[in-house]
Amino acid sequence: xxxxxxxxxxxxxxxxxxxxTQYVCERxxxxxxxxxxxxxVFNQKILPCTGCMACNKKLPCGLDKKDDMxxxxxxxxxxxxxxxxxxxxxxxxxxxxxxxIDRLNPFFGDGHVDERVYGMPYLQFMVGGxxxxxxxxxxxxxxxxxHLGLQQLDSYYSQAVKPRDLRKQPEAIQVAIDDMIRKINAxxxxxxx
Ligand SMILES: Cc1cc2nc3c(=O)[nH]c(=O)nc-3n(C[C@H](O)[C@H](O)[C@H](O)COP(=O)(O)O)c2cc1C
Numbered sequence: 312x313x314x315x316x317x318x319x320x321x322x323x324x325x326x327x328x329x330x331x332t333q334y335v336c337e338r339x340x341x342x343x344x345x346x347x348x349x350x351x352v353f354n355q356k357i358l359p360c361t362g363c364m365a366c367n368k369k370l371p372c373g374l375d376k377k378d379d380m381x382x383x384x385x386x387x388x389x390x391x392x393x394x395x396x397x398x399x400x401x402x403x404x405x406x407x408x409x410x411x412i413d414r415l416n417p418f419f420g421d422g423h424v425d426e427r428v429y430g431m432p433y434l435q436f437m438v439g440g441x442x443x444x445x446x447x448x449x450x451x452x453x454x455x456x457x458h459l460g461l462q463q464l465d466s467y468y469s470q471a472v473k474p475r476d477l478r479k480q481p482e483a484i485q486v487a488i489d490d491m492i493r494k495i496n497a498x499x500x501x502x503x504x
Contacts, residue, residue: 317346317386317389317390318346318347318348318386318389318390319343319345319346319347319390319391319392319499320339320340320343320345320346320347320348320390320391320392320393320394320495320499321347321348321350321386321387321390321392321393321394322336322339322340322347322348322349322350322394322395322396323349323350323352323393323394323395323396323408323411324336324349324350324351324352324353324396325352325395325396325397325398325404325405325407325408326351326353326396326397326398326405326438327353327405327407328474329474330398330438330471330473330474330475331398331438331469331471331474331476331477331478332396332397332398332436332438333351334477334478335396335436335438335469335477335484335488336349336394336396337349338488339394339488339491339492339495342488342489342492342496343492343495343496343499344496344499345496345499348386350383350386352407352408352411353405353407355378355379355383355411356377356378356379357378357379357380357383357407357410357411357414358374358377358378358380358410358414359410359413359414360374360410360413360414360416361373361374366416366417366419366420367416367420367421368421369420369421372414372416372417374414380411380414383411383414384414384415384417384418387415387418387428388418388425388427388428389427390431391431391432391498391499391502391503392431392432392433392434392464392495392498392499392502393431393432393433393434393461394433394434394435394436394491394495395408395433395434395435395436395452395455396435396436396437396438397435397436397437397438397448397451397452398437398438398439399437399438399439399440399441399444399447399451402444402446402447402450402451403447403450403451404437404451404452408451409451412454412455415455415459418459419458419459424458424459424460428459428460428461429459429460430460430461430462431459431461431462432461432462432464432495432498432502433456433461433462433463433464434463434464434465434466434467434491434494434495435448435452435456435463435466435467436448436466436467436468436469436487436491437451437452437467437468437469438468438469438470438471438477439468439469439470439471440470440471440472441470442470444468445466445468447468448466448468464494464495464498465490465491465494467487467490467491469483469484469487471483
């Protein structure tokens with residue numbers, strides 16, 4: 312993966328396509344008053360966790376030399392705010408994002424969460440083809456939030472089907488995006504006090 316300067320807000324884009332999730336991620340980044348970075352999970356090399364449990368014993372992950380996860384974990388650990396956006400796939404998140412979450416287990420270890428991550432302000436959003444499916448965000452991302460002890464700023468669900476739906480109707484999501492940006496900027500400012 313390309314190496315970039317450390318970001319104060321790290322935005323994880325969990326969609327494989329240049330669609331609605333990516334649009335929201337780009338809009339958030341453009342509205343930040345501090346450095347932000349988007350990582351598109353689909354474009355990273357992320358091998359699936361084999362369940363060896365080395366990380367539970369605080370041993371190095373055997374896959375870390377072979378893929379992009381070390382840099383992704385460092386980008387998360389060095390951020391002040393973490394944002395995760397995902398399309399709704401089967402009432403949860405796409406497999407590649409799920410695979411990335413599995414590989415965050417070194418943060419969790421034997422239950423003592425990495426202190427750089429524990430309590431980090433966190434915002435999540437999901438875009439799905441059907442309306443009123445907010446419960447799917449918790450199904451897809453609730454474990455990430457709970458196990459790492461992230462402090463949720465807010466959670467958003469928007470309906471869109473085709474890749475350009477939200478781009479064509481920006482007013483449908485304008486209020487939510489403004490709200491997200493305001494909360495992220497405030498959380499980053501508060502973390503510097
Ligand atoms: C494999 C797959 C599974 C999907 N499953 C659901 C689903 O369970 N519920 C839903 O509301 N939409 C579902 N959708 C529709 C997407 O969530 C929708 O097209 C969304 O706009 C995709 O976001 P994106 O443009 O950011 O990729 C699914 C789409 C795909 C490709």
